[in-house]
Amino acid sequence: xxxxxxxxxxxxxxxxxxxxxxxxxxxxxxxxxxxxxxxxxxxxxxxxxxxxxxxxxxxxxxxxxxxxxxxxxxxxxxxxxxxxxxxxxxxxxxxxxxxxxxxxxxxxxxxxxxxxxxxxxxxxxxxxxxxxxxxxxxxxxxxxxxxxxxxxxxxxxxxxxxxxxxxxxxxxxxxxxxxxxxxxxxxx
Amino acid sequence: xxxxxxxxxxxxxxxxxxxxxxxxxxxxxxxxxxxxxxxxxxxxxxxxxxxxxxxxxxxxxxxxxxxxxxxxxxxxxxxxxxxxxxxxxxxxxxxxxxxxxxxxxxxxxxxxxxxxxxxxxxxxxxxxxxxxxxxxxxxxxxxxxxxxxxxxxxxxxxxxxxxxxxxxxxxxxxxxxxxxxxxxxxxxxxxxxxxxxxxx
Numbered sequence: 326x327x328x329x330x331x332x333x334x335x336x337x338x339x340x341x342x343x344x345x346x347x348x349x350x351x352x353x354x355x356x357x358x359x360x361x362x363x364x365x366x367x368x369x370x371x372x373x374x375x376x377x378x379x380x381x382x383x384x385x386x387x388x389x390x391x392x393x394x395x396x397x398x399x400x401x402x403x404x405x406x407x408x409x410x411x412x413x414x415x416x417x418x419x420x421x422x423x424x425x426x427x428x429x430x431x432x433x434x435x436x437x438x439x440x441x442x443x444x445x446x447x448x449x450x451x452x453x454x455x456x457x458x459x460x461x462x463x464x465x466x467x468x469x470x471x472x473x474x475x476x477x478x479x480x481x482x483x484x485x486x487x488x489x490x491x492x493x494x495x496x497x498x499x500x501x502x503x504x505x506x507x508x509x510x511x512x513x
Numbered sequence: 514x515x516x517x518x519x520x521x522x523x524x525x526x527x528x529x530x531x532x533x534x535x536x537x538x539x540x541x542x543x544x545x546x547x548x549x550x551x552x553x554x555x556x557x558x559x560x561x562x563x564x565x566x567x568x569x570x571x572x573x574x575x576x577x578x579x580x581x582x583x584x585x586x587x588x589x590x591x592x593x594x595x596x597x598x599x600x601x602x603x604x605x606x607x608x609x610x611x612x613x614x615x616x617x618x619x620x621x622x623x624x625x626x627x628x629x630x631x632x633x634x635x636x637x638x639x640x641x642x643x644x645x646x647x648x649x650x651x652x653x654x655x656x657x658x659x660x661x662x663x664x665x666x667x668x669x670x671x672x673x674x675x676x677x678x679x680x681x682x683x684x685x686x687x688x689x690x691x692x693x694x695x696x697x698x699x700x701x702x703x704x705x706x707x708x709x710x711x712x713x
Contacts, residue, residue: 327591328589329590329592329593330583332586332590332593333593333596333597333600335585336585336597336600336601337600340600340601340603343604344604344607347608347611348611351611351612351614351615351616352615353614353615353618365526399522422544453707467654487520496541
């Protein structure tokens with residue numbers, strides 16, 4: 326009985342030590358902070374922050390090379406979440422990188438579209454379907470509203486349509502609670 | 514299984530391999546490891562990944578459990594075999610996951626969820642237990658494990674290939690999905706019975 330307990334605990338301790346050692350020895354250099362920051366960023370891949378996409382911006386923030394207030398699609402709320410995560414003071418959004426706009430998706434006026442495929446090449450999330458000399462269209466569910474397809478369009482047939490607040494898109498508002506003036510004796 | 518005393522050493526090992534891959538195939542003849550066999554055989558790529566990961570773990574596990582059985586448990590503590598083998602296998606799977614994550618991130622991505630799932634593969638526990646039962650020595654245990662793993666991988670890949678082809682077949686609706694897969698597995702098992710008697 327004692328031998329059995331000793332053997333089993335011996336195996337458990339040996340394996341535990343071996344796994345602990347290999348966890349240090351084979352540690353994978355990842356950056357969990359960048360993952361967390363990337364999860365907060367809106368994933369529009371719009372590049373308004375000056376980086377190629379959300380992931381490079383997240384890595385730059387994690388390294389301390391970029392400020393937290395460069396993301397217009399994330400808005401003030403995004404800056405606040407980043408500040409909470411990183412334990413720094415929230416800052417106002419840097420307006421030089423663009424102003425926050427209502428969430429919208431691109432819309433292609435199919436009468437005007439000449440099928441040049443330029444917007445397809447510009448789209449960072451492959452949300453435009455179409456082929457050369459064929460009419461293009463936006464896959465609205467995939468569109469992040471990054472507006473990168475607007476400048477390349479030679480006939481200006483793409484417009485941004487704000488997402489209407491209908492049932493699928495409705496979200497809880499931030500609670501606004503009126504605070505009552507509390508007066509009187511706290512100990513009563 | 515190995516009553517091949519008197520044979521040259523190399524032939525013993527070749528016989529073990531042939532026996533475990535074809536005659537006593539872990540899935541088809543011993544009906545072990547059915548959960549990954551049915552679960553991870555829908556796609557050929559996943560089957561190959563699962564087979565390779567299992568092969569790696571199974572070979573390591575049979576060697577390690579031989580050492581545990583021989584030098585730690587011995588004849589007095591034989592009743593701890595199952596328990597200690599499970600602990601050893603779980604440890605090896607963890608170690609393998611860390612090692613692959615470090616050494617080959619691509620392979621790690623390919624194997625993905627299948628790596629930790631190996632812990633629950635009963636073939637991986639069955640082969641060390643069979644090793645102990647048959648009183649194989651260390652090298653024989655390794656060959657038995659590698660052969661069993663090879664047999665498992667082969668059958669898994671074959672079955673995945675069949676299932677991929679069956680996707681396009683006109684299966685009567687009551688038999689669609691898992692039921693036709695079960696029937697196919699049974700037919701495969703029957704086919705593998707043809708090998709029986711080739712090696713004892």
